[in-house]
Amino acid sequence: DAGVIQSPRHEVTEMGQEVTLRCKPISGHDYLFWYRQTMMRGLELLIYFNNNVPIDDSGMPEDRFSAKMPNASFSTLKIQPSEPRDSAVYFCASRGERTGGNYGYTFGSGTRLTVV
Amino acid sequence: RKEVEQDPGPFNVPEGATVAFNCTYSNSASQSFFWYRQDCRKEPKLLMSVYSSGNEDGRFTAQLNRASQYISLLIRDSKLSDSATYLCVVMTNAGKSTFGDGTTLTVKP
Numbered sequence A: 001d002a003g004v005i006q007s008p009r010h011e012v013t014e015m016g017q018e019v020t021l022r023c024k025p026i027s028g029h030d031y032l033f034w035y036r037q038t039m040m041r042g043l044e045l046l047i048y049f050n051n052n053v054p055i056d057d058s059g060m061p062e063d064r065f066s067a068k069m070p071n072a073s074f075s076t077l078k079i080q081p082s083e084p085r086d087s088a089v090y091f092c093a094s095r096g097e098r099t100g101g102n103y104g105y106t107f108g109s110g111t112r113l114t115v116v
Numbered sequence B: 001r002k003e004v005e006q007d008p009g010p011f012n013v014p015e016g017a018t019v020a021f022n023c024t025y026s027n028s029a030s031q032s033f034f035w036y037r038q039d040c041r042k043e044p045k046l047l048m049s050v051y052s053s054g055n056e057d058g059r060f061t062a063q064l065n066r067a068s069q070y071i072s073l074l075i076r077d078s079k080l081s082d083s084a085t086y087l088c089v090v091m092t093n094a095g096k097s098t099f100g101d102g103t104t105l106t107v108k109p
Helices: none
Strands: A005-007 A010-013 A019-024 A031-038 A042-050 A053-056 A065-071 A074-079 A088-095 A111-115 B004-006 B011-014 B019-025 B032-038 B045-050 B055-057 B060-065 B070-075 B084-091 B097-099 B103-108
Touching: A005 A088, A010 A019, A019 A088, A019 A111, A031 A074, A042 A065, A042 A074, A042 B097, A053 A065, A074 A088, B004 B084, B011 B019, B019 B084, B019 B103, B032 B060, B032 B070, B045 B055, B045 B060, B070 B084
Parallel strands: A010 A111, B011 B103
Antiparallel strands: A005 A019, A019 A074, A031 A042, A031 A088, A042 A053, A065 A074, A088 A111, B004 B019, B019 B070, B032 B045, B032 B084, B055 B060, B060 B070, B084 B097, B084 B103
């Protein structure tokens, strides 16, 4: 199992540019989560999907952020236009439903975004 | 008040020491509980789930107190390799998880 795969690992972009982060969840997992981590705010849940459907996007900071999951094996998080305060590590995580069990997340390695 | 609160530490302990972390949560509808470990500049990784009856995995023991809404993690005979940030995670039945800000542990020789 290759785990959760995120790309790119690092992204440096100029303010105002569009940024697209990508995630491939673990095959068979039906939940996908996008988190953002900064020193100041810790790990923040941005949005999560169940069976490709967005369930809760209340953590998305503003309209500049959007996320899609067109199929069970791919999701994107887009920031347009990007701003320096968006600089953070963005993690994708997936989870499979297991009847009667506690089942934690598996995180990808993250995308370290720097907006200059 | 944050939904999940942890003592940020840092906890600095010598090798072989026993150290305990606590975490409190405010959502009484929370159903599942976990401890994650995060190394510097790495992703969080699941350390262990926390069951109502308490559970142990080698040197690690996790406990849950639903009445008081807190969970704990005990590390016995700490190793240098235990140095990391430990994140408390609380999940609702809807599948939404909230992470604490983490407790930093440094184990010294």
